[in-house]
Amino acid sequence: MTSDLINGSPSSGGIRNDEASTLIESVRDSMPSDGSFDRKRLKDLALKLSIALETPGETAQRIAYLPAQTAVVRIANRLNIFHILATSNGPKSGTELAKMVGAEHALLIRLLRYLVSVATIGEVGVDSYVATNVTRSLSVPKIAAGVDHVCDSIAPCILALPNFLRKTKYQNPTDLAHCPFQDAFSTTDTMFEWYPKNPENLESFNMWMTGQREGRANWLDFFPLEEQLVRGFKDGKSDVMLVDVGGGVGHEVQAIKEKYPAIPGRFVLQDVPSTIKQARLVPGMEAMEHDFLTPQPVKGSRVYYLRNILHDWPDDKSELILSQIAAAMTPGYSMILINELMIPDQGANAIATQLDICMMSVFAATERTDTQYAKLMDKAGLKVERTWSDTSDGAESIMKVVLKKESGPV
Template sequence: MTQQTPARTVVDIATGTWRTQALYAATVLRLPDHVAAGHTTSAALAAEADAAPDGIIRLMRLLTALDVFAGDDRTGYRLTPVSQLLRSDEPGSMRDMCLMYGEEFHRAWGSAATAIRTGHAGFEDAFGKTLHEYLAEEPEAGPKFLSAMNAGSVFFSDVPAVYDFSGCKTVTDLAGGSGLLLSTVLRANPGLHGVLLDREHMLTVAEAHLSSTVEPGRYEVVAGDIFESVPSGSDAYLLSRILQDWEDDDCITLLSNVRRAMTSTAARLLIVERMIPDGGSAVLPLLYDLHLLMMAGGRERTPAGYASILDGAGLRVESVHELALETSLLVAAPR
């Protein structure tokens, strides 16, 4: 096998964003949906997408080489498992994730050098406001962001597989977003009752999802701020991809609220995050670590980093379980 030259490595990394934008263009133009509907030539796709035929030919040629599609203009294009995931009607679709990564996230990464120089989020430089302000103020941004997060959450199904909820009566999902993680846990544990806590403007999406996936009476949604207080008395608390957005002092404030809410020493906090392993060899956590700087000034943490903020709140790491996509489940117990 020929070893890749340094020059080719530079070119591959430098053009990585072009692949992102090609996938984004196909998603915006709904090409996977059109191919699924039987429009399998460039002419037919151009007509359905209201696009230039030459542009479609060139885009499809690249995406076929990247295994996003199969076939060609002569025999007809076909979906692959990759493009199947970009259909709007596909269960577990990653369409909204590609839209967010190609739009807001792409624009924020354009301020990468500024973010690294200043230590402030690239998103603020690009949009003139924080990510949280943007999500609260832009009517369509919040639901799209939640859908994008859901699309990248295939590891949620691993949580009830690696943690035994059989001894729990109530589980509370803190800043639970769309409710996808809570519904996953509740559906895997029929005797469990769930509570979802989040800001007021996020609850509509959560209620819509939970009402369509979980039996009535098994859950409730509550408006609140996790930095002010947390509902007390649950047997388990879920905290998924929240600590990554905040500095250590903020995390300790939040975690201290959780510790005060634990009325039993048997209660546990389940933290779903990407963890930078000692040695920093895993690429995906390192990519997301820098991405968090672009978005909200956040960070991924090492095992020692998580142990430190948990200790500051009177908690300790009891166990760590590996989930899909280089994600981890940290189980924390009262110290």
């Protein structure tokens, strides 16, 4: 049966592929008779099987035209197509949708046909469209913001990467002020300087930061926070439990407070002035303007928390960020918790590797392996004491970092 599915003569377009045969058997083995299955494993196998069954032309089509999907979904976001379909009681025609969104019917039909073909919306008849699970996901503003953010701010940099690397004779980018971002947007600004001048782009970025974890484990689900933070905390009125360094508008502190409402101590949110103005404060949370490339003003906090900070910066700047915090730490008491993706030496997942390409293109920065992190910490006078990772997909890890020369518990 398996060979019948994939074998055929060249003239019939069939594919003879031992890899596909093996994958089909693996899919069968991953679907036990009791109906249970490992979602991630089955999804990975299905993707590999689909790719193994491609003809060379189909491979080229899949890779070369990926930007079309990002662009059309971005257009559909602006036209509110996904929200309309997700909240409708039944199918909508192209004519109805065109009137509702104010687009020319001939144009909209072309966009809808494409969205159906890439399984983003459903089609139940001629000119009759409905929501699917993908449609409903994209109707959530913070999920849609991810597409908007990538289309508007990231994709131009990635598409500028080939010519940039050719121009630089394929050297690893390490200069924030000289990377594909500047070529893509014809600017001398870094993205950090460019964002405040482009508030729509910044809004999409901030919203996506709250949505990118959807469907994935949160670090609070696998990190023993009470055991690691609360135990040993001094717990005086002025004592700081956690400083969220470069913490945006405060989502991480909010999440901690929600999961652990009785957690003691002060919580300090730090970021640049333009971001702190948008901070969403909750009881027990303070906002502080701070540039993390300068000395850390909060001394002796139990925890300094950095989420997705270091991957925005090349090694020299990351070392500076860490050194500024290290100088404020109390030996034997303070720790840094670093929440980042960690790339394994073998079998890296697409979430981490594609983000690494993004960081290269936008910031001349990188996603790091555990070995790279260990070297970086050592340069800053720190050491990784322990790492916790999300076992469901390995996409997120928490590193507990302490001073390299601890003087013992305080």
